[in-house]
């Protein structure tokens with residue numbers, strides 16, 4: 001097991017294998033096997049480019065060889081920050097084959113976040129697009145490389161500028177020994193309760209299991225056409241069952257570059273898409289888009305909605321608007337997934353987030369003293385299971401508080417279970433704002449805000465938002481003798497500090513003092529409640 005990861009006990013691994021949860025298959029091996037079974041079938045569609053299983057498999061082999069020739073080897077970490085496209089999938093499978101470890105880096109991340117990931121991952125290489133969404137990633141890479149000498153290579157999909165073109169790697173093929181399936185395959189990023197994201201090691205075994213069990217529940221098969229709408233770096237898109245589950249089933253993955261109804265509805269019609277997964281904010285846009293769109297969406301069988309709370313009124317609209325099933329999904333990159341099932345009663349589908357996907361998932365709901373609460377009562381969700389992490393990468397201090405002594409992960413989510421075993425999300429303990437499905441760590445933004453000369457103190461809290469579900473509001477106390485900074489000033493400041501756009505506050509409120517808790521800490525609950533109680537136009 002990679003140094004810096006928390007291993008499972010040998011007897012647990014034995015039990016997981018014996019029970020058949022862990023199949024001993026690597027992700028690279030999965031593609032190889034599927035290519036043998038379904039060679040000429042279409043695996044990936046990226047606009048007008050189509051790749052069969054055999055082509056994707058051969059492409060992954062060539063990239064693995066190219067990476068190896070450039071000095072990347074087993075266990076090396078590589079930041080992969082590519083938009084939704086065939087290159088992301090091929091690069092990841094190339095790295096899996098080699099036993100090198102992709103770090104799934106959101107395209108929205110900027111210099112501060114990327115530097116942090118370089119440091120924590122000790123990355124040796126970085127894969128970027130040339131330009132995406134009007135932003136030149138080669139400039140970002142230049143900023144990062146100049147301050148991170150350990151980063152030896154930058155590979156660019158497209159015009160490489162001063163760096164190396166990804167196509168340079170795509171030349172010849174060699175054979176590689178399959179990595180150990182119980183080893184780490186790649187890293188997802190945590191939604192972040194601490195200032196910056198932590199790395200979540202996902203092993204071949206645990207991720208293949210997650211994709212396989214969710215593909216079974218959702219009855220995926222060779223006729224499945226999955227539309228990847230959200231960023232491919234999201235766990236939701238990559239493997240719930242998402243891209244990996246669809247490839248496992250021998251289906252077709254269609255990649256959308258943006259979640260806009262225009263683009264997605266056209267792709268659904270053209271490719272006869274059967275399944276997709278979105279966050280509630282995207283679902284709002286799609287429901288609106290449905291009113292004016294004339295695209296034929298009749299191929300859709302199921303739309304998964306998750307990653308942020310789906311309100312019942314919206315849930316009720318989905319099945320009639322799209323003529324397909326709704327599946328609610330609660331998930332976390334750390335592991336546990338709960339799904340509503342296809343044969344659940346209507347009430348369960350619109351009002352709950354369903355049940356754990358594996359019979360081996362262990363969930364507890366506890367009070368603030370760590371005692372289990374009665375069914376129906378609200379408490380913190382603790383989880384352990386065959387695909388839930390045992391520790392963040394190289395984070396012993398955080399792991400000491402994020403896990404119980406016997407390995408249950410503190411999710412920071414407040415939930416309750418119904419009598420029939422379905423979970424309902426009621427709130428959260430962690431200091432995170434879920435802005436349209438993107439997770440914003442309040443602590444991270446506060447740290448950057450207080451570095452501004454006009455800001456003495458900052459407290460970032462959620463504000464109800466009709467489209468996003470939650471927006472972010474930064475309360476600030478102005479530094480003595482300084483002017484009160486407005487929203488444009490603070491946004492520009494945060495951009496300049498290398499923060500992703502989705503983390504910039506939607507509102508700023510200047511106050512003289514903060515309400516305090518009995519322990520003298522800023523009482524953010526009071527701030528958030530005050531905001532929520534104000535009429536929308538006054539917020």
Ligand code: AMP
Nearest residue numbers: 191306307308309329330331332333425
């Ligand atoms: P991430 O690891 O970025 O997917 O974030 C995981 C977190 O997203 C969970 O711990 C929850 O706080 C939140 N989350 C995920 N799914 C849902 C859902 N269906 N409803 C409400 N919150 C959700």
